[in-house]
Amino acid sequence: NSRIKIKSLLESDETGHDVTIMGWVRTKRSNKNVSFIALNDGSTIKNYQAVADPNLIPEDILKKITTGACIKVTGEIVQSQGAGQQTEIISKSIEILGEADPEKFPLQPKKHSLEFLREIAHLRMRTNTFGAIFRVRHALAFAVHKYFNDKGFFYIHTPIITASDAEGAGETFRVTTLDLKNPPKTDKGEIDYKEDFFERETNLTVSGQLEGELAAMALSEIYTFGPTFRAENSNTARHLAEFWMIEPEMAFFDAEDNQNLAEDFLKYVISYALENCQDDLVFLDQRASEEDQAKKVELRSEMGLLERLNFVVNNEFERITYTEAIHILKNSTPNKKKKFQFLIEDWGVDLQSEHERFLVEKHFKKPVILTDYPKEIKSFYMRQNDDGKTVAAMDILFPGIGEIVGGSQREERLELLTKRMEEMDIPQEEMWWYLDTRRFGAAPHAGFGLGFERMVLFVTGMSNIRDVIAFPRTPGNAEF
Numbered sequence: 001n002s003r004i005k006i007k008s009l010l011e012s013d014e015t016g017h018d019v020t021i022m023g024w025v026r027t028k029r030s031n032k033n034v035s036f037i038a039l040n041d042g043s044t045i046k047n048y049q050a051v052a053d054p055n056l057i058p059e060d061i062l063k064k065i066t067t068g069a070c071i072k073v074t075g076e077i078v079q080s081q082g083a084g085q086q087t088e089i090i091s092k093s094i095e096i097l098g099e100a101d102p103e104k105f106p107l108q109p110k111k112h113s114l115e116f117l118r119e120i121a122h123l124r125m126r127t128n129t130f131g132a133i134f135r136v137r138h139a140l141a142f143a144v145h146k147y148f149n150d151k152g153f154f155y156i157h158t159p160i161i162t163a164s165d166a167e168g169a170g171e172t173f174r175v176t177t178l179d180l181k182n183p184p185k186t187d188k189g190e191i192d193y194k195e196d197f198f199e200r201e202t203n204l205t206v207s208g209q210l211e212g213e214l215a216a217m218a219l220s221e222i223y224t225f226g227p228t229f230r231a232e233n234s235n236t237a238r239h240l241a242e243f244w245m246i247e248p249e250m251a252f253f254d255a256e257d258n259q260n261l262a263e264d265f266l267k268y269v270i271s272y273a274l275e276n277c278q279d280d281l282v283f284l285d286q287r288a289s290e291e292d293q294a295k296k297v298e299l300r301s302e303m304g305l306l307e308r309l310n311f312v313v314n315n316e317f318e319r320i321t322y323t324e325a326i327h328i329l330k331n332s333t334p335n336k337k338k339k340f341q342f343l344i345e346d347w348g349v350d351l352q353s354e355h356e357r358f359l360v361e362k363h364f365k366k367p368v369i370l371t372d373y374p375k376e377i378k379s380f381y382m383r384q385n386d387d388g389k390t391v392a393a394m395d396i397l398f399p400g401i402g403e404i405v406g407g408s409q410r411e412e413r414l415e416l417l418t419k420r421m422e423e424m425d426i427p428q429e430e431m432w433w434y435l436d437t438r439r440f441g442a443a444p445h446a447g448f449g450l451g452f453e454r455m456v457l458f459v460t461g462m463s464n465i466r467d468v469i470a471f472p473r474t475p476g477n478a479e480f
Ligand code: 4AD
Pocket: 166, 167, 206, 207, 208, 209, 230, 232, 238, 239, 240, 241, 243, 245, 247, 248, 403, 404, 405, 406, 407, 408, 447, 448, 449, 450, 451, 452, 453, 454
């Protein structure tokens, strides 16, 4: 097929040759003498103008060129008369590849609400906004692989079906082939999972970290990039039941090395998008500022999207401990009336998103790496600090997002790890394989997890995580 993509057509100002383009009609403007068709093929946010002369293109074809239809245009590239575009195509023949009945096609050339577009997620990628989002998402994913590959990290594929709950939060989706209406029972009357496909209870993975740690104990620097699943019933604009996570894990890294890598990595990925997705980001910047103005989004209005991305890339992240954060919060007045004090009685409580956002958006006004959390509110595998109270954890908080990264140095000392597992009721017999890494050739190591959709959210300036993954999985939503 001799099709040429609109993106490459726009990159050259050559004229006088014939080409074939294919794509979806965005708009058609007609008068008696001529029709102007704006065609988009997804290779770029820009449309390409096809000119159709009713003397050359039969009327029954012209009639079917409606918004949403898919067409193939063959013709000559000429200098464009109109503004905003160097060249255009004078159609010699047009073929209708797929009609779109204007009475029924839901995407008309006007502004549709994001809520409406979520209901037609199977079509929304054909809008400018979603086209831009998914091109940026692609660039970010590519940048993740490029970053780690260039640093000599190895990409590990960890299993989707597991028998463990890495985060110990009990928010797993079960996987079973048993007939749950009539399950086999043990003598005690409980469901007999020995009869199940894997001869045990299994679930979808919540994190590839534990397997990643095993790999780091052999290849030294690895990363995972795969889907993870959490049955947490948080119906927020930041949570998905199915999301993609990037989890690097490094032998011989301590907590500070881990923080340095995470900061460098986040900046790289954002810069990559800034360099490679200009058209889309300019469009999204404009979209976000219109949304901010319409909604008066107080926290984001200080900087535009592009400005914010450049700011994050060019400024050092703030690094503070949990204890310091509590101190700041205790002495802060988030708005004229109330202090945070009423929420934070004691050292040891988990921070709520309003606290995180206050630190990032109001107090420091930049990304914050929060470290050394109380061990009670963090996972069993985090390395215990000498104070006996805190662990070598880090969360990275971003403006407009909150937590984007969670990570830690890992507890490599067998005795301390098993004692902690006992305290937290984590079954050690089932985790014998994990504990083996501490028995044989244990090494200090650290790692973190980046929630990929939260990164896409940040870079695209969208405000709901459901709009940065093609087919969001949230409570009650798995239609498409
Ligand atoms: O903080 P979390 O739970 O950490 C882990 O899973 C570790 N095993 C990571 C590691 O050290 N290797 O999750 C990591 C990140 C969060 O910071 C957040 O960005 C994202 O994953 N995340 C979610 N994103 C969307 N929807 C959800 N329900 C998410 N839960 C976590």
